[in-house]
Amino acid sequence: MAIVLISSWAEEARRELAQAVAAKLGCPSLSREDLVERATEAGIPVGKIEIAVMKGSTPRERLARHKSRYLAFITAAVAEKARETQDLVYHGRACHLLLPGVDHVLRVGVVPNQERQLTAVMTRLNLDRDKAQRYLADLNEDLRNWFHFMHDADPDEPGQYDLTLNLGHLSPESAASAVCSMAQLPDFAPTPASRRALNDLWLSAKARDLLGRDEATAGADLTVTAQNARVTVTYMPRQEAVAQDIPRVLAGLEGVGELVCTMALTNVLWVAERFEAGSETFAGITDLAQRWGAGVELLRLPGEGQPMACEPAHEEDLVCRPKDLDPTGGIEDDLPAAAQTSGVDDDGMAQVSQRLISRGIFAGSQTAASASAANLANHVKGQGRYSLVVIGDVFASKAAAARVRQTRELAAAVAERGHAPVITADELQSKFLFGPKQMSRLGLYLAATLAIYLLAFTFQNPINDFLAGPDWKAWRWLATAAIVVSVPAVAYLYGNATGLLMKWFKFE
Amino acid sequence: MSANLRILVLDDEPIVGKRLAPALAKLGCQAETYQDPRQALERLDQETFDIVVTDIRMDEIDGIEVLERVLKRSPRTRVIMITGYATLEVARESLAKGAFDFIAKPFKPRDLLETVVKAAKDLGVSLQLPEPGLAAEA
Numbered sequence: 001m002a003i004v005l006i007s008s009w010a011e012e013a014r015r016e017l018a019q020a021v022a023a024k025l026g027c028p029s030l031s032r033e034d035l036v037e038r039a040t041e042a043g044i045p046v047g048k049i050e051i052a053v054m055k056g057s058t059p060r061e062r063l064a065r066h067k068s069r070y071l072a073f074i075t076a077a078v079a080e081k082a083r084e085t086q087d088l089v090y091h092g093r094a095c096h097l098l099l100p101g102v103d104h105v106l107r108v109g110v111v112p113n114q115e116r117q118l119t120a121v122m123t124r125l126n127l128d129r130d131k132a133q134r135y136l137a138d139l140n141e142d143l144r145n146w147f148h149f150m151h152d153a154d155p156d157e158p159g160q161y162d163l164t165l166n167l168g169h170l171s172p173e174s175a176a177s178a179v180c181s182m183a184q185l186p187d188f189a190p191t192p193a194s195r196r197a198l199n200d201l202w203l204s205a206k207a208r209d210l211l212g213r214d215e216a217t218a219g220a221d222l223t224v225t226a227q228n229a230r231v232t233v234t235y236m237p238r239q240e241a242v243a244q245d246i247p248r249v250l251a252g253l254e255g256v257g258e259l260v261c262t263m264a265l266t267n268v269l270w271v272a273e274r275f276e277a278g279s280e281t282f283a284g285i286t287d288l289a290q291r292w293g294a295g296v297e298l299l300r301l302p303g304e305g306q307p308m309a310c311e312p313a314h315e316e317d318l319v320c321r322p323k324d325l326d327p328t329g330g331i332e333d334d335l336p337a338a339a340q341t342s343g344v345d346d347d348g349m350a351q352v353s354q355r356l357i358s359r360g361i362f363a364g365s366q367t368a369a370s371a372s373a374a375n376l377a378n379h380v381k382g383q384g385r386y387s388l389v390v391i392g393d394v395f396a397s398k399a400a401a402a403r404v405r406q407t408r409e410l411a412a413a414v415a416e417r418g419h420a421p422v423i424t425a426d427e428l429q430s431k432f433l434f435g436p437k438q439m440s441r442l443g444l445y446l447a448a449t450l451a452i453y454l455l456a457f458t459f460q461n462p463i464n465d466f467l468a469g470p471d472w473k474a475w476r477w478l479a480t481a482a483i484v485v486s487v488p489a490v491a492y493l494y495g496n497a498t499g500l501l502m503k504w505f506k507f508e
Numbered sequence: 509m510s511a512n513l514r515i516l517v518l519d520d521e522p523i524v525g526k527r528l529a530p531a532l533a534k535l536g537c538q539a540e541t542y543q544d545p546r547q548a549l550e551r552l553d554q555e556t557f558d559i560v561v562t563d564i565r566m567d568e569i570d571g572i573e574v575l576e577r578v579l580k581r582s583p584r585t586r587v588i589m590i591t592g593y594a595t596l597e598v599a600r601e602s603l604a605k606g607a608f609d610f611i612a613k614p615f616k617p618r619d620l621l622e623t624v625v626k627a628a629k630d631l632g633v634s635l636q637l638p639e640p641g642l643a644a645e646a
Contacts (some may be wrong), residue, residue, distance in 0.1 A: 135601070
């Protein structure tokens with residue numbers, strides 16, 4: 001039978017429905033609240049994540065690592081319980097996103113009865129109607145922020161659920177009956193493939209959880225995947241020291257057929273004045289990095305007239321921050337300077353770093369003291385560290401001509417120092433990724449190639465006559481010229497078509 | 509007036525009071541620490557404190573009840589809630605019931621001092637944060 005995930009921000013509504021569904025199906029139930037308690041006891045600062053989301057206070061990089069641990073813990077616990085009991089009802093705030101890729105999961109969204117929820121809050125918290133409404137509005141805003149932070153997803157996207165129930169128009173009993181009927185459909189029955197997917201998900205989450213608990217590996221940016229009991233842990237080159245600890249930490253993990261520890265082969269360097277987590281460039285770079293098994297390093301250029309203060313940090317890095325936005329204000333803090341990103345307008349770098357950490361492909365970030373080509377030598381590392389440099393939005397305050405010239409100079413300086421191909425964000429899509437434009441080009445090239453071959457095979461005799469027949473003996477030079485022109489043209493069309501096809505199927 | 513600011517710290521883990529009391533003293537406040545909520549409530553019935561710092565999850569009496577009792581007796585008192593099991597729901601509930609602020613454990617003593625300074629300012633009292641160096645976590 002299906003694993004039923006019941007998702008709602010209203011705890012009482014989902015709890016009531018989950019208990020009714022579990023009773024009808026005769027299967028165990030588990031709640032987010034049970035697991036949060038266990039996660040806190042396991043040393044994951046769940047409360048700090050919650051309050052930081054509410055206050056927007058803790059540096060996002062640290063928060064992203066806590067989040068990663070929390071999600072691994074919850075995923076491992078739900079998947080483990082589901083493996084043990086075969087069927088399970090679990091309810092949580094956004095639990096429908098917890099077991100991606102497992103087909104025998106029924107994802108249910110619950111819209112609570114608003115009036116009933118308000119009355120319950122008034123009674124439970126002893127608040128008048130206005131205060132209770134304000135409490136619910138504030139709480140829903142916090143929960144929306146939490147959802148965005150935790151899952152990088154839009155809570156209002158209806159496609160996330162297999163079934164959405166509005167308890168404003170449906171009694172809990174009827175809602176439970178609807179869920180049970182749907183859970184017993186053959187579409188949600190487990191198959192060997194879906195069980196394998198659940199097992200792999202459990203294995204990767206459990207491995208991530210164990211690595212997050214060990215002191216030696218807790219601070220590392222790791223990507224953990226599992227396929228058919230083969231667990232692969234990828235670490236960033238700057239954290240090479242953790243490689244020896246990974247097998248030790250995962251030694252006792254049951255069910256691991258093979259453990260592979262691998263270093264991210266290379267880094268993609270993204271240079272920009274402003275970073276946006278929702279931009280096409282971000283999507284393109286992360287897609288590319290994940291395909292290449294690469295990390296993404298961020299290099300932020302200061303805007304015009306923005307004075308920067310720099311100081312040497314760990315390894316050979318310089319850490320720079322805007323002078324007028326220095327968050328320390330002359331008062332030292334317990335955190336290393338480089339980690340203090342909260343509350344400062346860092347042009348989106350902290351948010352993008354957090355997203356990259358969530359994907360396990362964050363390879364570091366730094367801010368250049370100035371955008372001058374000479375200065376960049378201090379920040380761009382050589383020795384083939386990068387496989388690609390992407391120049392994003394830079395010199396935004398300049399006129400178009402100056403922007404093009406300075407971007408070109410910047411690209412040359414970075415290429416010289418980094419010994420890597422340098423492209424602009426606009427070129428990223430056309431050179432490495434496959435989108436609607438590439439699809440239409442593929443169609444054109446394929447059509448032209450097919451037309452040429454079709455014509456060549458349809459009119460073989462006239463073509464042979466033209467090339468070697470006695471009628472055209474006096475025009476051999478024309479046949480030679482036709483071959484000289486047509487062969488490269490066909491090669492160009494065919495080469496582009498196959499190149500685009502390979503890009504489409506992600507063959508590098 | 510800063511030297512006269514009276515603070516009551518209530519947490520059933522003795523280590524919390526032990527670590528916070530010296531930090532609050534450096535701020536120039538008089539801090540009393542309690543592990544038993546009943547004793548703390550008795551004391552709160554006898555005396556009005558400027559600031560109360562209370563854990564939420566305790567045996568017998570929870571921090572929300574302490575918050576309600578304190579504000580009922582002395583609406584001027586600023587109550588700071590601390591807990592290792594913070595959730596958005598509990599934090600919002602505390603704030604809706606009149607808590608001044610909410611801090612999730614583990615936290616550094618300096619985090620609490622910063623909140624106390626804000627609470628003092630809200631009471632019209634100016635406090636100066638001591639030099640950093642109180643890094644140990646509560």
